[in-house]
Structure formats: C-alpha cells, structure tokens
Amino acid sequence: MKGIIFSEFISLVEDKFGLETCQSMLDANEDPGIYTTVGTYDHRDLIKLINSLSKLTGISCADLQQVYGESVFNQLFKSMPExxxxxxxxxxxxxxxxxxxxxxxxxxxxxxxxxxxxxxxxxxxxxxxxxxxxxxxxxxxxxxxxxxxxxxxxxxxxxxxxxxxxxxxxxxxxxxx
Known part of the structure; x- marks a missing residue:
C-alpha cells in the first residue's frame, strides 16, 4: 500500500484526535510513524493503527475507516492533476x-x-x-x-x-x- 495512504491517516489522526492520541496509537504498535508518500508499506500495519485508534477513542474500526476514506479522497484526487x-x-x-x-x-x-x-x-x-x-x-x-x-x-x-x-x-x- 502506498505511503500516501499512511501519511494521510497519520495527519487525520493528529488533526481529529491530537498529537497525544496519535503518539499513543503509534507507540501501541511500536511504529515510528514515518512514511514517505511514494514508499510501499504493508496494509496490515494500517489495520493495526486503526485497531489501536479504535481502542483509544472508543470509535468503531468501521467508522474510523469511513471517516478516513472520506477525508483522504480530496488528497488523492489532488495528487492526480490530470x-x-x-x-x-x-x-x-x-x-x-x-x-x-x-x-x-x-x-x-x-x-x-x-x-x-x-x-x-x-x-x-x-x-x-x-x-x-x-x-x-x-x-x-x-x-x-x-x-x-x-x-x-x-x-x-x-x-x-x-x-x-x-x-x-x-x-x-x-x-x-
């Protein structure tokens, strides 16, 4: 999975839940949270982050994924100016x-x-x-x-x-x- 998906997820978590929650989510997964937009990463790592965020916030994984998908659409669209x-x-x-x-x-x-x-x-x-x-x-x-x-x-x-x-x-x- 491309890094833009991960980096946008990290940004969304920071914006919606704050740096402390974002860091707690990363720490729970021993994840440094450093993703390049063009790098390729294992999608299971994103799922782990979503699961951890769900536990931290009490929001279902399905709801978090939906909010994320809605949020990331514009960024993905902008990444393809054509x-x-x-x-x-x-x-x-x-x-x-x-x-x-x-x-x-x-x-x-x-x-x-x-x-x-x-x-x-x-x-x-x-x-x-x-x-x-x-x-x-x-x-x-x-x-x-x-x-x-x-x-x-x-x-x-x-x-x-x-x-x-x-x-x-x-x-x-x-x-x-």
Whole structure:
C-alpha cells in the first residue's frame, strides 16, 4: 500500500484526535510513524493503527475507516492533476477508477494490487457495483465514495452489503438523493 495512504491517516489522526492520541496509537504498535508518500508499506500495519485508534477513542474500526476514506479522497484526487475537469459526477468518476486510475497506478507501481470493481447496473440515479480487495478495507471505500460525492457537490446514500464474511467482497448500491 502506498505511503500516501499512511501519511494521510497519520495527519487525520493528529488533526481529529491530537498529537497525544496519535503518539499513543503509534507507540501501541511500536511504529515510528514515518512514511514517505511514494514508499510501499504493508496494509496490515494500517489495520493495526486503526485497531489501536479504535481502542483509544472508543470509535468503531468501521467508522474510523469511513471517516478516513472520506477525508483522504480530496488528497488523492489532488495528487492526480490530470483528473481535474475530466469528470462531472460521482458516477462518472467511480466508473473511471477501474478503467483508468487503477491502470495508471499499476503502470507506475507494477507490484500494486488496487481493489477491483465489477459494475452490476447503473441508471440515472443508482449505481450498483461489487468491490473486491484482499485488504478488506471496504469501509474505507465507503468513505471514499462519500468523499467523491462531496467533491462533486452531490448527495448520495450508500448501501453496503457484504458478499463475503471478511468483507473482501462487498456490494455497494449508491443512490443520488
């Protein structure tokens, strides 16, 4: 997993919970908290940090992942200036992720294993897709979808239905409000 994911998570924790909580989270994992945005790190380390933050704050891991996903969307979007003005809606952007963004990520980082999306159906007001990822971070995806809708000034409801027990496969139904 790319370091930008880790560095943005650390920044979010500092901003939302303070330096003391952030340091306690890092200390609980014997993690120095030093990540370069272009480095590659084990996704399990992020999961450990989320679990520790959950214990420190009493906020569920799922809720923390969703807040993080929503927060990190704009930073990820800004890191790809070629996307600006290319998409006009939440649905058009989400549908492009698999076909263009993940392909570019794989070109830059051949070892990368981004999540896969399988689009089931789409109407003017609803998009149904399946998320597949060995990292089981479907709640981060939920937050990214919310962040995407916010970016395009659209309001959506998101239904998330697990297709596997470990949440490595989840069906998202996204509906414009």
């Amino acid at each position: 996307l600006e003005g290319k998409y006009d809606s939440t649905f058009s952007f989400i549908k492009s992720v698999e076909a263009s963004i993940h392909i570019e990520v794989k070109k830059l980082y051949p070892q990368a294993k981004p999540p896969r999306f399988n689009f089931i159906s789409q109407s003017a007001s609803e998009l149904v897709m399946d998320y597949h990822s060995a990292r089981c971070l479907s709640h981060v995806c939920f937050g990214l979808i919310n962040g995407c809708a916010n970016h395009f000034n659209q309001t959506v409801t998101i239904d998330m239905a697990p297709l596997s027990q470990d949440n490595s496969e989840v069906r998202f139904t996204i509906t414009y409000v």
